[in-house]
Amino acid sequence: MPMVEISNVRKAYASGFEALKGASLDIHEGEILALLGPNGAGKTTLISTICGITQPTSGTITVGGHDVVTDYRGARSLVGLVPQEINLEPFERVINTVRFSRGLFGKPKDDALLERILRQLSLWDKRDNRIMELSGGMKRRVLIAKALAHEPRVLFLDEPTAGVDVELRRDMWEIVAGLKEAGVTIILTTHYIEEAEAIADRIAVINKGEILLVEEKSALMTRLGQKELRIELHDPVDALPEALADRGLRIEEDGQVLVYSYDTAQDRTGIATLIREVSEAGLVLRDLQTRQNSLEDIFVGLVSKQEDAA
Amino acid sequence: MNWQAIRAIYVFEMSRFFRTLLQSFVSPVISTSLYFVVFGAAIGSRIDQVEGVSYGAFIVPGLIMLSVMTQAISNASFGIYFPKFIGTIYELLSAPINFLEIVLGYVGAAATKALFIGLVILGTSALFVDLSIQHPLAMLAFLVLTCLSFALFGFIIGIWAGNFEQLQLIPLLVVTPLVFLGGSFYSISMLPPVWQTISFFNPVVYLVSGFRWSFFGVADVPIGLSLLAIAGFTLLCLAIIWWIFKTGWRIRQ
Ligand SMILES: Nc1ncnc2c1ncn2[C@@H]1O[C@H](COP(=O)(O)OP(=O)(O)OP(=O)(O)O)[C@@H](O)[C@H]1O
Numbered sequence: 001m002p003m004v005e006i007s008n009v010r011k012a013y014a015s016g017f018e019a020l021k022g023a024s025l026d027i028h029e030g031e032i033l034a035l036l037g038p039n040g041a042g043k044t045t046l047i048s049t050i051c052g053i054t055q056p057t058s059g060t061i062t063v064g065g066h067d068v069v070t071d072y073r074g075a076r077s078l079v080g081l082v083p084q085e086i087n088l089e090p091f092e093r094v095i096n097t098v099r100f101s102r103g104l105f106g107k108p109k110d111d112a113l114l115e116r117i118l119r120q121l122s123l124w125d126k127r128d129n130r131i132m133e134l135s136g137g138m139k140r141r142v143l144i145a146k147a148l149a150h151e152p153r154v155l156f157l158d159e160p161t162a163g164v165d166v167e168l169r170r171d172m173w174e175i176v177a178g179l180k181e182a183g184v185t186i187i188l189t190t191h192y193i194e195e196a197e198a199i200a201d202r203i204a205v206i207n208k209g210e211i212l213l214v215e216e217k218s219a220l221m222t223r224l225g226q227k228e229l230r231i232e233l234h235d236p237v238d239a240l241p242e243a244l245a246d247r248g249l250r251i252e253e254d255g256q257v258l259v260y261s262y263d264t265a266q267d268r269t270g271i272a273t274l275i276r277e278v279s280e281a282g283l284v285l286r287d288l289q290t291r292q293n294s295l296e297d298i299f300v301g302l303v304s305k306q307e308d309a310a
Numbered sequence: 311m312n313w314q315a316i317r318a319i320y321v322f323e324m325s326r327f328f329r330t331l332l333q334s335f336v337s338p339v340i341s342t343s344l345y346f347v348v349f350g351a352a353i354g355s356r357i358d359q360v361e362g363v364s365y366g367a368f369i370v371p372g373l374i375m376l377s378v379m380t381q382a383i384s385n386a387s388f389g390i391y392f393p394k395f396i397g398t399i400y401e402l403l404s405a406p407i408n409f410l411e412i413v414l415g416y417v418g419a420a421a422t423k424a425l426f427i428g429l430v431i432l433g434t435s436a437l438f439v440d441l442s443i444q445h446p447l448a449m450l451a452f453l454v455l456t457c458l459s460f461a462l463f464g465f466i467i468g469i470w471a472g473n474f475e476q477l478q479l480i481p482l483l484v485v486t487p488l489v490f491l492g493g494s495f496y497s498i499s500m501l502p503p504v505w506q507t508i509s510f511f512n513p514v515v516y517l518v519s520g521f522r523w524s525f526f527g528v529a530d531v532p533i534g535l536s537l538l539a540i541a542g543f544t545l546l547c548l549a550i551i552w553w554i555f556k557t558g559w560r561i562r563q
């Protein structure tokens with residue numbers, strides 16, 4: 001049974017705008033799922049609907065088998081949320097807001113746990129500070145501490161690394177890795193595709209309220225993984241020689257480089273023939289490079305394909 | 311029932327109160343003293359007695375009610391409006407709690423603060439006038455019920471309000487006039503007949519009258535009616551709050 005099961009969820013806001021148009025997605029226990037999508041795709045709306053901040057217009061969502069509407073207590077007690085916006089009471093002290101979160105979820109007092117969480121997030125020294133005395137990155141960490149304070153089995157991180165420095169980002173991924181180790185299911189949204197590429201087990205792409213794709217990251221990389229062969233020439237060319245005209249080559253860097261795209265999954269990549277043809281055409285090679293297509297290329301490709309179809 | 315959650319909200323809200331404890335304590339003491347100087351000394355020296363009670367003592371129940379009602383409303387409305395305003399409401403909405411628990415936490419804390427202030431005023435008053443309370447238990451019951459019901463009312467205002475002006479609007483436009491015209495500083499029987507009739511449409515009259523009865527044993531309206539009025543008001547507020555959470559009105563999109 002999936003940890004989170006989203007079936008055919010539509011969400012129309014009061015304005016009439018439909019932010020989710022029948023989204024379906026299963027999230028497995030213990031995985032890290034990255035939710036990618038451009039601004040306004042519906043990522044936050046989807047997360048809000050799972051967590052109980054907004055009500056689905058139609059469709060069902062379960063968490064751990066509990067329906068989020070009819071059995072909201074069962075569902076919500078499993079879920080921790082780190083929201084995209086920094087929503088904190090400026091006059092409160094760090095330790096009090098974290099304690100509050102734990103209590104709100106019905107968990108008994110456990111100061112040892114809270115200390116561990118705050119230390120892990122390098123907030124222990126700041127525990128008696130007021131929120132307004134913290135930096136932006138620290139506030140984001142307080143949000144994470146609040147979400148972890150009630151020991152969630154499913155953790156939603158809505159753009160946790162927006163406005164966070166490199167070091168903290170690394171700390172954050174270490175914490176995420178630790179949580180995964182402990183069996184926590186993690187769903188994160190991010191605009192940094194490298195991040196998703198580095199940390200996620202599976203990747204879902206959402207745009208305009210529709211889930212366009214859900215795939216194992218590795219499968220995705222190979223299935224859609226295009227490679228590029230970059231042929232650097234000794235002398236630049238103005239145009240492609242006749243013999244190479246129909247090989248689908250691209251000229252880059254003022255004629256210094258020829259780029260050949262090929263599919264790694266195919267039996268014959270055509271590289272050997274290409275190189276022979278290049279020499280036969282009288283061009284002198286200086287260097288060869290291959291480059292794996294990044295997830296970003298795949299992502300941009302998917303989104304623009306949907307845009308073209310519309 | 312998620313008692314931990316109720317406790318967490320209650321403690322969190324009360325800590326806001328304790329942060330400003332001195333303010334919370336000093337301002338009712340000063341304003342009560344001022345009332346006694348103005349109403350008790352200046353006017354009271356001319357009025358002498360109302361229904362067999364010295365004017366200074368006569369205004370005490372009304373004075374307490376006035377503060378308790380406004381305090382309960384402002385505390386509860388601010389308590390729930392503030393999370394909405396700064397966005398921390400996301401946590402309440404995503405927590406495994408129901409409307410009753412949220413209400414108990416916020417309204418309980420607001421009512422406690424109002425009760426505290428009511429008792430401070432009662433104590434301050436005792437410094438100025440001789441006070442005897444004929445029905446102390448009934449007095450306390452009235453006080454607690456008023457704190458609770460007006461905190462419930464404040465909670466509704468806090469959810470309804472879309473900005474800080476609206477938050478002040480109802481207390482200013484509706485509650486203060488009703489309380490001032492509710493017989494806090496005079497007996498309804500002192501009014502011309504027309505105004506007496508109009509007064510009986512003012513719910514606050516029933517509260518002040520019942521509360522005053524618990525002090526002096528005299529009332530403008532029968533005590534049973536007073537109890538009925540406050541019970542009815544409480545139930546009405548509860549019903550509205552239940553509807554709000556059921557429909558998600560102004561909180562859950
Ligand atoms: N409260 C609301 N009322 C009306 N429309 C809304 C509301 N919240 C979001 N929307 C709309 O729903 C769409 C999806 O918004 P959402 O916040 O889910 O996007 P997102 O994928 O999280 O974007 P971002 O990457 O910018 O955070 C947007 O077009 C947005 O304008």
Ligand SMILES: [Mg+2]
Pocket residue numbers: 043044045084158
């Ligand atoms: Mg978002």
